Amino acid sequence: MKFLAIGALLLSTVGAIATEHIIHGAQIIPATDKAGLKKIGAHGHHKHPDRRTVTIRSSTSDTDDISDDFLWGIKAANHGGRLLLKKGKKYVIGKKLDLSFLDNIEVQLEGELMFTDDIDYWQANHFYYPFQKSITFWVWGGQDIKIFGKGTLNGNGQEWYNAFAGREILDDENTFYRPILFLTDNATRVSVEGITQLNSPCWTNFFVRTNDISFDDVYINAFSTNASALPKNTDGFDSLNVDGLSVTNTRIDIGDDCFSPKPNTTNIFVQNLWCNNTHGVSMGSIGQYPGVEDFIEHAWIENVTLLNGQNGARLKAWAGPNVGFGRINNITYKDIRIGNTDAPIVLDQCYFDINSTTCAEYPSSVNFTNITFENIYGTSSGKNGKVIADLTCSPNAVCSGIQLSDIDISSPAGSPSTVICDGIHGDVGVECQPSSS
Numbered sequence: 001m002k003f004l005a006i007g008a009l010l011l012s013t014v015g016a017i018a019t020e021h022i023i024h025g026a027q028i029i030p031a032t033d034k035a036g037l038k039k040i041g042a043h044g045h046h047k048h049p050d051r052r053t054v055t056i057r058s059s060t061s062d063t064d065d066i067s068d069d070f071l072w073g074i075k076a077a078n079h080g081g082r083l084l085l086k087k088g089k090k091y092v093i094g095k096k097l098d099l100s101f102l103d104n105i106e107v108q109l110e111g112e113l114m115f116t117d118d119i120d121y122w123q124a125n126h127f128y129y130p131f132q133k134s135i136t137f138w139v140w141g142g143q144d145i146k147i148f149g150k151g152t153l154n155g156n157g158q159e160w161y162n163a164f165a166g167r168e169i170l171d172d173e174n175t176f177y178r179p180i181l182f183l184t185d186n187a188t189r190v191s192v193e194g195i196t197q198l199n200s201p202c203w204t205n206f207f208v209r210t211n212d213i214s215f216d217d218v219y220i221n222a223f224s225t226n227a228s229a230l231p232k233n234t235d236g237f238d239s240l241n242v243d244g245l246s247v248t249n250t251r252i253d254i255g256d257d258c259f260s261p262k263p264n265t266t267n268i269f270v271q272n273l274w275c276n277n278t279h280g281v282s283m284g285s286i287g288q289y290p291g292v293e294d295f296i297e298h299a300w301i302e303n304v305t306l307l308n309g310q311n312g313a314r315l316k317a318w319a320g321p322n323v324g325f326g327r328i329n330n331i332t333y334k335d336i337r338i339g340n341t342d343a344p345i346v347l348d349q350c351y352f353d354i355n356s357t358t359c360a361e362y363p364s365s366v367n368f369t370n371i372t373f374e375n376i377y378g379t380s381s382g383k384n385g386k387v388i389a390d391l392t393c394s395p396n397a398v399c400s401g402i403q404l405s406d407i408d409i410s411s412p413a414g415s416p417s418t419v420i421c422d423g424i425h426g427d428v429g430v431e432c433q434p435s436s437s
């Protein structure tokens with residue numbers, strides 16, 4: 001009751017939220033009440049100094065939807081406060097949430113924030129993005145948003161994996177859309193630190209029209225308990241119209257792209273990333289939509305471990321009739337450790353799924369320039385024989401300033417391992433041969 005009284009007093013002095021009253025099961029503790037903050041697990045920390053801290057009731061079951069409480073808590077914590085989701089508690093979100101109004105807020109996630117797996121509800125209620133027909137449970141937007149803690153954001157994906165089995169996301173006929181676990185739109189200065197992101201139904205993170213977003217010390221995992229319905233398209237990171245994207249000290253174990261910026265992403269920094277069972281660290285795909293210009297520029301990717309996956313370091317752009325144009329420029333991959341990976345280094349200007357005849361007839365209009373691969377080492381899976389790097393640019397397209405150095409990847413299929421290069425202008429720095437040989 002003491003907290004409630006203080007909270008009510010505080011609220012009555014804060015103009016913007018003066019009309020709000022404390023809802024059932026919630027508390028607001030002022031930044032000055034150190035003992036009160038400590039008691040609820042909102043410890044002072046040099047990186048996250050004490051703030052006005054809001055707590056809400058937790059769920060009593062996996063279907064006890066607290067999304068109204070959560071929205072109330074976010075509003076009460078907005079403008080300088082913090083919403084704490086307590087350790088050992090579960091908070092279930094069963095309704096779509098528009099969080100586009102954020103301004104200077106922290107969310108300390110120590111417990112578990114989980115979405116319901118009511119497929120019928122979410123297919124009728126979501127936010128839709130035309131880019132690759134993406135949908136999401138919620139949208140985070142605004143500025144100065146920090147999410148941190150040791151807790152879990154759980155997409156509760158199993159039912160989605162079961163129901164999606166046998167379908168393909170890039171199938172034009174597909175209308176079975178699955179929500180993205182975390183999405184920012186029109187956001188500036190977002191940081192996410194320490195948390196686990198579990199079992200997203202589709203992409204794990206998608207950033208749209210966002211500047212200065214960073215992830216540090218995050219663990220992303222998607223798994224299925226049903227062998228005939230594995231997680232699909234659960235990419236670690238995707239982006240669209242983003243400037244300033246940093247991912248550091250992060251571990252990802254999912255069955256699709258580990259890190260994959262998409263159209264119009266610039267100033268990318270990745271360091272100390274570990275990817276298991278993924279489709280690799282991919283720039284793109286871009287150039288998908290007719291008449292639309294896309295670009296990815298200025299990326300520094302350093303110290304990445306890529307294990308048990310399809311691809312390692314990859315660049316991909318669409319070719320064929322009715323596609324777009326653009327450029328991938330100034331990309332560095334440095335100190336990349338490869339283990340049991342089918343295609344360790346890939347330049348693909350004939351994406352998606354078109355044969356070489358069609359690719360030659362309709363070459364990619366996405367330029368690949370100033371791309372460096374330095375100190376890439378380890379072993380491939382041998383699935384592509386001795387080929388450890390496949391650099392295939394479409395004929396007549398721009399592919400220049402491609403530099404490989406210190407490439408030391410062996411293949412279990414035999415030695416010496418080989419590098420293929422087609423359609424590249426200039427010397428690539430290592431011995432290579434055309435695919436026809």
Ligand SMILES: *[C@@H]1O[C@H](CO)[C@@H](O)[C@H](O)[C@H]1NC(C)=O
Nearest residue numbers: 100102141142143185186187
């Ligand atoms: C983006 O957010 C700002 C406030 O941060 C708002 O003024 C603007 O209208 C938003 N833009 C769009 C396109 O939603």
Ligand SMILES: *[C@@H]1O[C@H](CO)[C@@H](O)[C@H](O)[C@H]1NC(C)=O
Nearest residue numbers: 161162163164165226228229
């Ligand atoms: C596993 O997924 C398959 C394919 O969707 C489905 O038919 C089956 O019912 C699922 N098994 C369980 C135990 O949910």
Ligand SMILES: *[C@@H]1O[C@H](CO)[C@@H](O)[C@H](O)[C@H]1NC(C)=O
Nearest residue numbers: 249271272273274303304305
């Ligand atoms: C490289 O990243 C790994 C995590 O994947 C980390 O353990 C290691 O310390 C990093 N190496 C350097 C030199 O920072």
Ligand SMILES: *[C@@H]1O[C@H](CO)[C@@H](O)[C@H](O)[C@H]1NC(C)=O
Nearest residue numbers: 253275276277278307308309
């Ligand atoms: C990486 O994935 C493999 C399955 O491909 C699994 O056996 C292994 O335990 C994973 N590694 C770690 C460290 O989780």
Ligand SMILES: *[C@@H]1O[C@H](CO)[C@@H](O)[C@H](O)[C@H]1NC(C)=O
Nearest residue numbers: 240241263264292293294295
């Ligand atoms: C990328 O930026 C270009 C130029 O500003 C714009 O025309 C294009 O629509 C953007 N691409 C996407 C997919 O938003």
Ligand SMILES: *[C@@H]1O[C@H](CO)[C@@H](O)[C@H](O)[C@H]1NC(C)=O
Nearest residue numbers: 267268297298299300330332
């Ligand atoms: C290339 O990208 C790096 C960041 O990775 C940036 O520091 C550098 O200025 C860029 N170079 C040019 C010529 O723009």
Ligand SMILES: *[C@@H]1O[C@H](CO)[C@@H](O)[C@H](O)[C@H]1NC(C)=O
Nearest residue numbers: 293325326327365366367398
């Ligand atoms: C691709 O390169 C060509 C030749 O240098 C240039 O004319 C064109 O503007 C470039 N396209 C983009 C989108 O940068």
Ligand SMILES: *[C@@H]1O[C@H](CO)[C@@H](O)[C@H](O)[C@H]1NC(C)=O
Nearest residue numbers: 320353354355356357358359
């Ligand atoms: C390549 O694909 C085109 C379009 O799907 C098809 O018409 C053609 O027969 C294919 N060519 C070869 C050699 O497979």
Ligand SMILES: *[C@@H]1O[C@H](CO)[C@@H](O)[C@H](O)[C@H]1NC(C)=O
Nearest residue numbers: 327328329330367369370401
């Ligand atoms: C590639 O780098 C060179 C040297 O820094 C620069 O002159 C050129 O403009 C770059 N290409 C593009 C497309 O930016």
